[in-house]
Amino acid sequence: MTTSPSITSPDRRRSGLVGLLPWLFAAGVVGYAMVVGGYAATVVSFALIYAVFVTGLNLFMGFAAQVSFGQNAFAAIGGYLSAVLTASHGWPPLPAMLLGIAAAVLVAAIVGFPTLRLKGHYLAMGTLAIGLITYEITVEWQSVTQGYMGISGIPPFGIGPYEVTSDRGQLILLSLVVAACAFAAARIRRSRFGRALSAVAGSEEAATALGIEVARYKLLAFLLSAGFAALAGSLFVHVVGFVSPEVFGLHMVIVTFTMLYVGGIGTVAGPLVGALIVSLLPETFRAFKDYQDLAYGAVLIVLLIYAPRGLASLFSPRGRS
């Protein structure tokens, strides 16, 4: 280093503090929901569940720069396995959730192996098909999923005799899960594994030339992403107590993409910020009545014009670190 440390270090400290802002914002929102409870708590709970899903999506789409329109399929696998095993077979939630995640990762491996040979638009189309097929299965396999009727009476999350039933309890549980997911993403970012994903994102040819097995790293990112999706799916059914095919439909794909881009694709804080903003914005425009969607749409456009790499990128020194 030839730059003088006396110049760089206060600069770094300041950017470190600025980097905390997205997390302080998230903590503020969750804290507010804790105090107010009721409807606000429900909205924020859903946002946190989405944050888990989008954190996983970000590993595949942000860190490794691949495209998947089908991660909702893995949320559906996690959610339905949790629902069926607990509501219909009397399993406790934790093993049902773990089995759901394992099943989603297994399916992702079977599907990902051939699909990940596709690139760009073809990969996008392939993954879209996975989401649609899973949706059809949840609709048609009535003996297990009860079709459009859905499954109700799913117990809340808990371990042994301890059940998380209150709004506030759920918020705490979900906050802890989100924090763990963000922590995992941050650690992955600054590791040999994460650098290999960045290399795949930057140039597959250059990555290959440096001995990185591109196909292997793409598949691993896809599996991780599927695991996060299944975790989110399972959390959802235990928080709501009900599941139907619509929960994991195409709407979820659109909402989570919006969250990823608004929050900041490729950043660590982006998925959480995006999930909170996109969940809360429509609520804050409730006073606009008929014009609510219009105001929401307008804000999204403004955000993407002035923060094209997402809100979280405004707070990180290089836009992507």
Next chain:
Amino acid sequence: MTRLRLDGVTRRFGGLVAVDDVSFEVPAEGVTAVIGPNGAGKTTLFNLISGFLAPSAGQISFEGKDITGRPPAEIAAGGLVRTFQLVKLFEDLSVLDNVKVGCHLQGKAGLFSALLRPASARREEQAVEARSRELLAFAGLSAFADEPASALPYGRQRMLELARAMAAGPRLILLDEPAAGLNTEESAALSRIIRRIAEDGTSVLLIEHDMTLVMNTADRVVVVDFGRKIAQGTPAEVRADPAVIAAYLGTGKPATQEAPHG
């Protein structure tokens, strides 16, 4: 000792024979250059050696081991690493992180090491950091360590690509036109760096158009034209070879004239 050996290597694209029955050896010591007019098949030859293309015929062996048609990542892991004619940096990453990616083959930490960060992974990470900073100093890039790679001027991007390839710990490094787009001063600095790499024990095989660089840097030159090897020897021998002069300056036959490159 022979590090790389090509035996009758041929590559056809439909009716076009881009590389035609080429054989030569690259010894463990020093710098070997492949020269030839544009379109002579030099880059195709590099793609064949590094596994980015499979030869239609012939055999390539590295340190006595047959690597013909092996996947490129495996060839790199074996100690044969290449750079590209058009710089391919990881533009969103910092200069330092680019070199750290280059260290991939030097480590083995996986997903669980990333998440749990055991002592072994922390030690590995420290070693990667130290080695990367060393290579940045070697390439004269220390002052830019925290800049995004895309912010570097072109000449320094070339140096970064070289440092990144060296981070992979190659025993043979293939440089595809490393001086393309460099000015005289940068080209001379590059020449010194290439000599040092060779002196430190990594054998160098380079493709180059910049004749000054080749003549000052290479110990041996292989000349190809129309996909065939037409001459081989020291820079002085090759420069005096009538076949080489004919290929470069033309003999009145249809043009094989060298076009300007960029």
